[in-house]
Amino acid sequence: MKVDDCIFCKLANGEIPTATLYEDEDFRVILDANPASKGHALIIPKEHYANLYELDDELAGKAMILAKKMVTKLTEVLGCDGYNLVQNNGECAGQTVFHFHLHMIPRYKDDGVGLGWKLNTLTDEDREDILSKV
Ligand code: AMP
Ligand code: ZN
Numbered sequence: 001m002k003v004d005d006c007i008f009c010k011l012a013n014g015e016i017p018t019a020t021l022y023e024d025e026d027f028r029v030i031l032d033a034n035p036a037s038k039g040h041a042l043i044i045p046k047e048h049y050a051n052l053y054e055l056d057d058e059l060a061g062k063a064m065i066l067a068k069k070m071v072t073k074l075t076e077v078l079g080c081d082g083y084n085l086v087q088n089n090g091e092c093a094g095q096t097v098f099h100f101h102l103h104m105i106p107r108y109k110d111d112g113v114g115l116g117w118k119l120n121t122l123t124d125e126d127r128e129d130i131l132s133k134v
Contacts, residue, residue, distance in 0.1 A: 006048055008048075011044060012046045014028070022070060026045060026046060026059060027043055027044060027046065027066060029041055029043050029070055030044065039106040040106065045059055048099055051095065051098065052100060053089065067104060070104060071085075071104055078106050080106035081109050083107060084105040084107060086105060087100075087101070088103075
């Protein structure tokens with residue numbers, strides 16, 4: 001399914017030109033317009049899924065295999081020192097475009113890219129609560 005007013009449906013399907021690194025029948029891989037670092041790219045399925053919860057199982061597997069291939073090749077091309085894969089679901093998690101996408105963010109030593117969080121300690125209460133429900 002494609003959604004008329006979805007920018008990523010249009011980008012993924014070539015209706016709006018964009019800097020494409022790779023394309024196959026399921027995905028387009030593009031450079032992010034607001035990169036966190038040089039080479040920041042997005043894996044975008046051609047079909048519309050709002051987020052990971054909705055994503056087709058087979059495509060979810062294919063997206064991770066594609067990420068592995070892209071990151072391997074791009075590490076060589078960009079000469080970066082590491083990679084973060086980031087995938088946001090929901091506004092509170094930082095999702096701004098509601099068509100599933102997987103960020104591939106190259107990391108360079110001392111690049112100052114901020115993807116960190118404060119490390120808390122797992123409480124007994126939280127551990128028991130979660131383990132009893134899952
Ligand atoms: P998220 O916050 O996880 O939903 O990520 C959305 C990403 O899409 C951001 O990193 C934006 O910079 C990127 N983005 C939005 N519009 C475009 C566009 N037209 N071309 C390329 N990247 C885009
Ligand atoms: Zn879409």
